[in-house]
Amino acid sequence: MPRMTMIEAIRDAMDVMMGRDETVVVYGEDVGYFGGVFRCTQGLQQKYGKTRCFDAPISESGIVGTAIGMAAYGLKPCVEIQFADYMYPAYDHITQEAARIRYRSNGDFTCPLVIRMPTGGGIFGGQTHSQSVEALFTHVCGLKVVVPCNPYDAKGLLISAIEDPDPVIFLEPKRLYNGPFDGHHDRPVTPWSKHEAGEVQAGHYTVPLGKAAVARPGSAVTVLAYGTMVHVALAAAADAGIDAEVIDLRTLVPLDLDTIVASVRKTGRCLVVHEATLTSGFGAELVSLVQENCFHHLEAPVVRVAGWDTPYPHAQEWDYFPGPGRVGRALQEILES
Missing domain, CATH: 3.40.50.970 (Thiamin diphosphate (ThDP)-binding fold, Pyr/PP domains)
Structure with a gap:
């Protein structure tokens, strides 16, 4: 391809x-x-x-x-x-x-x-x-x-x-947009985590709306992410050496609740990561859905890692983003709780 x-x-x-x-x-x-x-x-x-x-x-x-x-x-x-x-x-x-x-x-x-x-x-x-x-x-x-x-x-x-x-x-x-991203902003990039090196099928094909993808299988904790944060979550799990299952939502509406529920019921723990501000972000909806559908399977509270509740800070852009460090610490805390 x-x-x-x-x-x-x-x-x-x-x-x-x-x-x-x-x-x-x-x-x-x-x-x-x-x-x-x-x-x-x-x-x-x-x-x-x-x-x-x-x-x-x-x-x-x-x-x-x-x-x-x-x-x-x-x-x-x-x-x-x-x-x-x-x-x-x-x-x-x-x-x-x-x-x-x-x-x-x-x-x-x-x-x-x-x-x-x-x-x-x-x-x-x-x-x-x-x-x-x-x-x-x-x-x-x-x-x-x-x-x-x-x-x-x-x-x-x-x-x-x-x-x-x-x-x-x-x-x-x-x-x-312009190339592979390994979840870190301070070191060289590596090939795409999925469909290696950005391989794309020629001609017409579709990826269905409303179907998530398992970007990384695991059994210790489920990470729900989309867009750039999928790569951040993958980097965090690798850096921390945690057997995390990373779900790439791909479509927020319609949402693939079946894949989310199956993963969280398997792992018993869940972390939600998004770049937008924390309050009233889409992560709040994800937390509610996990709570409603997986309550009896959860072994720890569902945790969110997101952007700050502040106007976008130009001079502190890389601190604002959830990075592998913040996500990795949250993963450790979930596993210890």
């Missing part, structure tokens, strides 16, 4: 779908001629023309609003919000319109819309380029929320998202 970065895999997914389905259109700020600020759409306008891949004004509300109309009338727009932090002007359209079209129309209309957003930190982008916004969407009925952690999954999940008849929020961790 060819080797790709996550950027290349995401671009390949859009290329495959634009070639298979002429109703797929791609647009956003600088997405056409320039190929996107991260080059995820590079070459698509040249290949498919300015009516299939084009630039939009600097108006997130306009991008999403027009995409909802296109989706309702039969197109399959895959639009880009340049950074997840920029989505707030479009939040009303996403939550009040896109998420509800199927229900308000009694199924007469659907909204096959994908909204791609680079998410999280790791590029020293500061407060307005580094936010993790997944919890703002997982709370909204009618939206699906996807966060891949490697190139193979990124391509397969994006194809599934484009083919899905309902709106999908597709969050792309920026720290994983």
Whole structure:
């Protein structure tokens, strides 16, 4: 299989779908001629023309609003919000319109819309380029929320998202865009922990929405993570020498509760890791679900490791992130409790 970065895999997914389905259109700020600020759409306008891949004004509300109309009338727009932090002007359209079209129309209309957003930190982008916004969407009925952690999954999940008849929020961790990441920011990277060296299948394939993956089997403790934090969890378990089972959720909504429950009932312990702020983060939902479904199997309280409850600290970016050290200490504490 060819080797790709996550950027290349995401671009390949859009290329495959634009070639298979002429109703797929791609647009956003600088997405056409320039190929996107991260080059995820590079070459698509040249290949498919300015009516299939084009630039939009600097108006997130306009991008999403027009995409909802296109989706309702039969197109399959895959639009880009340049950074997840920029989505707030479009939040009303996403939550009040896109998420509800199927229900308000009694199924007469659907909204096959994908909204791609680079998410999280790791590029020293500061407060307005580094936010993790997944919890703002997982709370909204009618939206699906996807966060891949490697190139193979990124391509397969994006194809599934484009083919899905309902709106999908597709969050792309920026720290994983350009190459392998071993969970540490202070030493050279190693090959991808899954699908070695970023190997990605050519052509069309799908990774199903709503199905988690076991990134690392283990029996001592279950770690639930997604996106960049999957690699951090893997590094923490390896550094600490703990037999942790790391679950890559991949899709937050719909959530693969069966895989989570099976793992926690096996290990009896659970750690939840995410990059977003702790309070009201998606981890709180995971803790509640584990408590409700695995209470009699738990041998220790469920623990969360997350970002600080503070505006994004540009100058302290690497302290803000849950790193292998923080995660490893939490693993040790769970095993000792």
